[in-house]
Amino acid sequence: MSSLSCASSARVGVALGSKRAIRGSARVARASARASKRASKRVNLTTRAVxxxxxxxxxxxxxxxxxxxxxxxxxxxxxxxxxxxxxxxxxxxxxxxxxxxxxxxxxxxxxxxxxxxxxxxxxxxxxxxxxxxxxxxxxxxxxxxxxxxxxxxxxxxxxx
CATH class of the missing domain: 3.40.30.10 (Glutaredoxin)
Incomplete structure (x- = not known):
């Protein structure tokens, strides 16, 4: 069971009836989406590199x-x-x-x-x-x- 990824672990949790695994996976997905959105808003101010x-x-x-x-x-x-x-x-x-x-x-x-x-x-x-x-x-x-x-x-x- 230790070789399972996070997504697989959540599926196993669902199969076992664990709502905590579902909430944890959803929380991770939302945090990842927020981080991606912040990164896309960043502007590179330097026009040339040293x-x-x-x-x-x-x-x-x-x-x-x-x-x-x-x-x-x-x-x-x-x-x-x-x-x-x-x-x-x-x-x-x-x-x-x-x-x-x-x-x-x-x-x-x-x-x-x-x-x-x-x-x-x-x-x-x-x-x-x-x-x-x-x-x-x-x-x-x-x-x-x-x-x-x-x-x-x-x-x-x-x-x-």
Missing amino acids: KEVAGAEFKAEVLESDVPVLVDFWATWCGPCKLISKVVEKAEAEYDAAKLKIVKIEVDPNPDLVEEFGVYGLPTVMLFKDGKAVEGSKREGAINLPKLKDHLEKFGVAQP
Whole structure:
């Protein structure tokens, strides 16, 4: 009897005359329908996704870009990286793609980039212009959106 699914268990309960099994199954079905309805009402606010860049793409996506590029160095195991991820996604949605490109680089599979740009703390954001890291633009640690906008404005990226 343990190999029965929930629906089969309800049928067995009905066969045995148990009204409790019927009510339980109906309750589960209603809850599932409500959850599905809520999920269908959600709206995705971001129109583009922050691009994940690996070592091989770095030159083309960052160094050869015509617009300034904000690079978010992150790791899957880093708690503050998860916090700043939402901030970076909001910034990506707010800034015009013709004025700022935002990319993410996971540090574990890209140790050469980590060493080349001196990424010692996570998360780290760094601005690149004209194929070079902008002097003084490297910022380590979590940051909120208004502070990120101020940081970018300091280095010539106009706020949206």
